[in-house]
Amino acid sequence: MSESKSSISLKEGDQFETIFWRNEGAQKETFPFRATTAGEAQSKKVILCADKNVPVGKPVRVRVIRVKRPQSEGRGFIEATCLGPVEFRIDPDIYVDPLISKKLQVLLEAGYSILLDGPQGSGKTVLSKAIADALDMEYVYFNCASVYEATDFIATLQVRANESGVAETIFIPTNFRQALLDAVEQPHRRFLIFLDEFNRCRPMARNGLMPALDSTRKVYDPETGELLDIPENVQFVSAINNGDQFAGTSAVDPAQMDRFATLKLDYPPVDAEVRILQGRFPSLSTSVIQQVAEIASELRNDENLEAELSMRATQEACTLLSHPLFSDEMEAEEALQEALATAYCGRFQGRIDDEGSDAGAIWTKIRSIVLRKK
Template structure:
């Protein structure tokens, strides 16, 4: 919608769509500036200072004041932030209710805890959020954390010129990101600090993060021996995987949990998984994809099994079957492939009926038999 608004077209109280970028004017009381309203050029710059604004992400604003309306060369339109427009996450399926909650949490800057079975898309979701919202993505795997200080620095020992051992602190990406985010010139650059496998680090180490996650917004920096501030432009998202097998290791205590807004995730609905795989592996026909995902879905809905079955597993089956070495015999090769890609992800052996892998193999065989019978019936009916 090209064109330009006149000053008299802009009414106080009107709600309009716009997209903000950092205000290039240094030391302005408004951090964000926009040039368009509802797709047309605004008669004056549009300014706002709300920290919920994400640069480059369209949002709705309400006009609060028109400053210097009669001066063509000066003035501004002051607006207040209403809400961001829907999150658009490229290539990711997210449950619509979870998506809405996620958007609200991101706008409010609360720490988010993604809780879902293995391979349900927690990590790709966090990356997609960062991409979509123009945030700098910082990945930090908590399973390597043993001491509280490991979040920010690791100690490395090296030999000095005299051969004496010297210990150095090596900053982690977590600390680099905090230092960067604290710089004056980065105040409008949002950072997404992703704490993966949050439940896998030592409880005592996790406690060190508590003041970073509450209103204190500080964490002890072992390199400078002082506390470093967690600025407002840093958003934490943590991920935990509490599959059945790992329920014993989900040791996050109530106080730690309480510092996050938990969001439960699950595997994609079969229809969406088929769509996702069809997009990534067009060489596999729709019927075959349906069979693969249907079997995975059955396995995922068998509560006795110790773990979930990741989308990586269904992808792996596609990778095998589309390869020229298998492409001509996809149907015949399928059981073999499922033996390794599905059964192989569970404890025990596919041919040991008392093990999880054996139970998965039984599900696979049942499902393949049913699919064959259904196909034979269909063929008979059409002949």
């Protein structure tokens, strides 16, 4: 835990959130669990818990039932009772369906690796970081798209010139490997390794991770030629875009899928997207943001278009519309249409004046929605 936390004196009846770890101290028979933090602060006395079913390493809510004053030797302690798990609080700037959020928490706390499956720009990458923040986990970002060989997860073979200018090959350890070593050093920190673009590495290379993701919990280290343990305090979250339309991806086979609990994400509902965009574009009027989000939602839900319109697109439209250089020169309706022509249609093949193209079909739909809303 961070050294910079303020310290706090607790008293009977206080309630707060903490994380318990196994008590290896003298009183471990009576109090199998110990914690040192109370919410954001550091407790001046160690917090002990006698409840048998406390989840180790998971945020829980507790109440102080006794403050044991210091004896001649020893510093005294706080005895707390566990009230139950804490529902994790994802950054309110990130939308995640409330039911998915609950499933995510339960599965993560049960130790599962999680696979986030969703269309482009539906928040998989930002959510992975928000999960780590919510659970006070160390976040390690690893992009699988750069993995070519199975060993690349742990170290990549690079050629470089040594001091005498002679080419030599060396292994450069990845941050994935470093996280495994750090996790051993810091058993009281939890690490979330985010394997982004999991289906954008070579399928054969991905096989190298199979034993890391099952109960074997080991991975081959090319630098030492030995198997590295995946410590208990390391968890994996992966993200994929699943579908034939995604070039450069490869199917995650059933045995690989089976090692994850998969959660399917989708774009936020209109009201949630409006709220997020309002926060990011405070100078834009709610009615303009509402139109940007409603039109995006209609396009996403139109079965004839198959337009998976990323939240990057709605943000891009708002970026244009909120800038005086762009919007001051135009009537509001013209500005909206111009912004959408670029931010929405520009993402698809073809031109807006070619009705037979994807961009043209989306443009026709946008025009009809705008006309209808008049």
